[in-house]
Amino acid sequence: xxxxxSVDPDPKHPARQSQPFPTITKxxxxxxxxxxxxxxxxxxxxxxxxxxxxxxxxxxxxLDLNEGFKIRRPKPDxxxxxxxxxxxxxxxxxxxxxxTETGHRRLQYDFVCFRGLLRLIAxxxxxxxTPWIVQAIRYRGTIYLCERKTADRLEAxxxxxxxxxxxCYYGFKFEQHILTEEPGAVPDTSAxxxxxEEFCSMFDTTxxxxxxxxxxxMDGIVSNKPFDREEILLxxxxxxxxxxxxxxxxxxxxxxxxxFYRFKxxxxxxxxxxxxxxxxxxxxxxxxxxxxxxxxxxxxxxERESRPYWSPAVCMxxxxxxxxxxxxxxxxxxxxxxxxxxxxxxxxxxxVRYRVLxxxxxxxxxxxxxxxxxxxxxxxxx
Numbered sequence: 001x002x003x004x005x006s007v008d009p010d011p012k013h014p015a016r017q018s019q020p021f022p023t024i025t026k027x028x029x030x031x032x033x034x035x036x037x038x039x040x041x042x043x044x045x046x047x048x049x050x051x052x053x054x055x056x057x058x059x060x061x062x063l064d065l066n067e068g069f070k071i072r073r074p075k076p077d078x079x080x081x082x083x084x085x086x087x088x089x090x091x092x093x094x095x096x097x098x099x100t101e102t103g104h105r106r107l108q109y110d111f112v113c114f115r116g117l118l119r120l121i122a123x124x125x126x127x128x129x130t131p132w133i134v135q136a137i138r139y140r141g142t143i144y145l146c147e148r149k150t151a152d153r154l155e156a157x158x159x160x161x162x163x164x165x166x167x168c169y170y171g172f173k174f175e176q177h178i179l180t181e182e183p184g185a186v187p188d189t190s191a192x193x194x195x196x197e198e199f200c201s202m203f204d205t206t207x208x209x210x211x212x213x214x215x216x217x218m219d220g221i222v223s224n225k226p227f228d229r230e231e232i233l234l235x236x237x238x239x240x241x242x243x244x245x246x247x248x249x250x251x252x253x254x255x256x257x258x259x260f261y262r263f264k265x266x267x268x269x270x271x272x273x274x275x276x277x278x279x280x281x282x283x284x285x286x287x288x289x290x291x292x293x294x295x296x297x298x299x300x301x302x303e304r305e306s307r308p309y310w311s312p313a314v315c316m317x318x319x320x321x322x323x324x325x326x327x328x329x330x331x332x333x334x335x336x337x338x339x340x341x342x343x344x345x346x347x348x349x350x351x352v353r354y355r356v357l358x359x360x361x362x363x364x365x366x367x368x369x370x371x372x373x374x375x376x377x378x379x380x381x382x
Contacts, residue, residue: 002343007325007352009344011125011314021313022208022320027276029238030213031202033090037194039079041089044230047199049179049220051243051281052187053294063177063283063291065170065247068193072169075196083366084146087112087215090202092374096213105378106141108211111323113145115203115216119270120147122319124344126266126310131345135357136326137367139336140375143326146366148341166289169193174247174283174291179220181229201237203275208320210327216275219245243279244272247291250284262309265302270315272299322352329354336372337365 010016034047054061091107098108120132133148149157172193180187201218204211221240246268251257272280278299283291303312322342330340339357341364357364 002349002353002355003329004349005325005329005352005354007318007321008350009125009128009318009352010350011311016125016314016317019313019317022317023206024208024316025206027203027205027274029201029234030096030204031090031094031234032237033086033200033202035086035196035198035200037073037196038076039082039196041086043090043093045199045227045232045237046229047197048218048227048229048232048237049175049181049199050183050185051178051220051222051245052180052184053178053281058294059292061292061294063174065173065283065285065289065291066166067189068173068191069166069169071192072172073192073194073196079196084112084114084144085368086200087114087202087213088368088371090200090215091213092371094202097378100141103380104140105375107213109142109204109213110210110327111143111145111212111214113212113214114147115214115271115274117145117147118212118214118274118319119267121322122270122315123266125314125318128346131347132343134342135364135366136330136340136342137336137338137365138330138333139367139372140334140379143330144367145326148364150345170285170289171245171247174285175219175245177283177291178245178281178294183224183226201242201275205274207316207323210320210323212323214274216271218242218275241279242275242277243281244268244277245281245283247283247285250286250292261306265306266310266315269299269302269306269312273312325352336367339364339366 032045034042034044036042036047091112096108097105099105117134121134131150131152133150135146135148137144172195176189176193177187198217200215202213202215204213206212221242223240227236248260248264251260268280280297280299282295282297284293284295285291326340326342340354341357342352342354344352
């Protein structure tokens with residue numbers, strides 16, 4: 001049984017059009033970790049990469065993104081079951097705790113999730129044909145959010161074509177061409193691309209009064225200074241400039257350019273804005289998968305040139321409204337096994353809906369016992 005909320009993503013709604021940009025603090029780096037090719041957690045920055053671009057002017061290149069497709073190393077099947085486990089592993093090892101007036105220990109945050117979930121929610125007003133499911137658990141004063149794949153998405157993954165897999169691979173391969181383990185090193189593009197490797201940073205921000213902790217995979221840093229990636233300190237990373245790395249087809253017509261700003265840039269903007277990235281390194285490929293040009297795109301330019309198509313204020317206000325509704329609906333609930341499932345599917349309702357999972361809820365309880373026991377052990381003994 002669903003309950004329909006008042007949260008309406010319609011970007012043309014007068015209330016959405018007139019809302020100013022919500023209050024938000026500058027995203028602040030509070031931690032990091034790495035995952036190796038088989039998704040083993042590592043508390044260091046061993047997977048951190050440096051941006052190493054080919055010599056300028058970078059307008060007559062030939063970087064073959066098809067190379068190595070057959071020998072790529074996909075993520076292991078175990079990655080399908082990770083949910084938010086990596087975030088929880090980081091939290092358990094962190095110092096992000098506070099003590100309440102009653103002597104209880106709790107996280108300093110109202111919400112914990114991945115950046116990708118926030119981006120998904122924020123883009124809903126302009127991606128209203130894309131359904132989503134977000135599950136929420138409130139425990140020890142913090143709401144944990146976890147995306148669950150919809151039936152449409154599961155079916156799309158089962159029926160993914162070889163060409164679709166190749167297009168996905170292009171992004172990873174381009175990263176291999178311009179991201180290195182040492183500043184200025186020559187990229188080794190003959191090695192298999194390890195899709196499971198990842199460097200993840202943890203960010204703190206407050207959006208419309210909600211304090212958020214979220215993890216985000218970061219592509220690379222711009223730095224001439226070599227760091228010992230197993231010993232690098234958080235303060236060192238805070239001084240570095242992170243950039244996003246993207247690859248896209250080079251547009252040949254006005255319609256293609258129009259579609260890029262209408263459908264793609266809002267995702268790029270939200271993704272970068274949430275981690276305070278101001279520059280994107282973009283590889284422009286042809287239809288054969290060959291990058292012919294690399295250009296630097298400033299986030300401010302993307303925002304300005306996208307104004308006819310979508311509004312950053314609408315995106316972030318909708319994200320803030322959704323978080324407020326989740327907090328309102330869950331109230332003072334404090335149960336690691338009680339799951340509130342929020343859904344949006346414009347074919348069923350123009351508004352966000354939710355239901356409380358009753359039967360077989362243990363299958364969806366994404367806070368593992370090892371984490372809830374850890375939280376319980378932090379509390380004072382009665």
